[in-house]
Amino acid sequence: MINYSQNPLHYKRLIAQINEDIDFSGYLNAQGYQLLKKSTGSREFKKNDERIVLQIKRQPVTYFNRNDSSDKGRFFKFLHMRSANFYEAIKSGLGAIGQSYPAANIHTPQKSIKNFISLEERYNIQPLTKPFYLTEGRNLSPATLRSEAFKGRIFNAFHINDEQGRIANIALPKYGMDGSIKNYTLYNRPYRDSKDGKTKKFRLFLNERYEYLFVSNPEVKAEKVVCVESGFDAMAYHELHGFPKAFYISMSGHIDNRKLEQFFQWNTFVGGTANLPIHLAFDHDIEGMRYDLMVLSAWINRWSDRVFMELDWKRPVMMVQLDYRSKSLTEMERDVDFINKQIASGPEGMAKVLEKAICFKDKVVWELDLDKIQRFPHLSRDYWKRVISILSVSFTRDGIKMDKSHTRNDWNDELISVKKKSDCHLAHL
DSSP states (O other): OOOGGGOHHHHHHHHHHHHHHOOHHHHHHHTTOEEEEEOSSEEEEEETTEEEEEETTSSSOEEEETTEEEEEEEHHHHHHTTSSSHHHHHHHHHHHTTOOOOOOOOOOOOOOOOOOOOHHHHTTEEEOOOOHIIIIISOOOHHHHHSTTTTTSOEEEEOTTOTTOOOEEEEEEEEOTTSOEEEEEEEEEEEEOTTTOOEEEEEEEOSSOTTOBEEOOTTSOOSEEEEESSHHHHHHHHHHTTSOSEEEEEOOSOOOHHHHHHHHHHHHHHHTTSOOOEEEOOOSSHHHHHHHHHHHHHHHHHHOSSEEEEEEEETTEEEEEEEESSOOHHHHHHHHHHHHHHHHTSSTTHHHHSOOOEEOSSEEEEEEEHHHHHTOTTTHHHHHHHHHHHHHHHHSTTOEEEOOOSSSSSHHHHHHHHHHHOSSOOOOO
């Protein structure tokens, strides 16, 4: 086994694989730990003086020992604390993943059998017949809703106590890779809360399966993959760009490792070996810029044979750290020189807004103050486009592009603004 100092990136990837692929509960059960209790988000095991609590909602799963405050972390930390050394822990972890473990059970009173009620039945979800919220509230055209990309992928959810069907919510489905619907999010106009009198957005997640994504029709022969924050942004982008041959993926708010894994699987499904270009079309705000970097870094870490990108987020500063597989100082200095030359030759004033990348003996660090970039509303898109382009050209063979709405924070607001200014047909932007 090679020494850690010779190739730390190799070991970081092994540790990540061990943490992500292990059946932590099954492993504990096979090692003689007794399952004491379990809930939706956690499981507690006991063996001798150890009380191990797994937080299974997290991905990867984390743990802590009730009887030892220093005994906590992810699965590899659990192994490392119980192994002779680091390398033995690596061997044990690699040997543990991929095994089939018996399920851990505790004695629970037998519950009465209830008839299964689907989400469609429970929330009265039906094919789209009343698109008022989309056409009036979101200014989307009927042609967009009937387009090849979105036809049959948007639904109504009628309020269960509304016999006349007046309360027609919009239900955006979240699909699994098998094509089945795993969850829905319901939307409608804002409402006034009867308790505090405040106006609030109406958005309802129907179950806790947040990792699944709203996607457009995967049967469309796509020429690019467009990644957006919401399904409404996807439809607005589609309309503003003249119905391109694109596949849309909505991250629906926050991004985590489970959603990124779904993103990669969908991208492979629609693109195959074609390596379709990825267009990052998130909102033009600090969160949207952070999402750009999260997707970009995940892509680099999955496919690059040169670097591993780590992100350290301390709002509003994102520190980008590049760990090089080769550990070649010449290679690192060459990339730093390229990054800094691109900054110097960028749009007017860019060199005063962006910090230079710095080369250390074992890594490259580039600090990006997202708030500082946002302070220049007329140039911030150009500045940020240059940042994403620099990283994409350097480490993805320019496979990732950036699309930001031209004048508004998101694509749906952009569509509304364009339609307010003109009654003419939209030009292809």
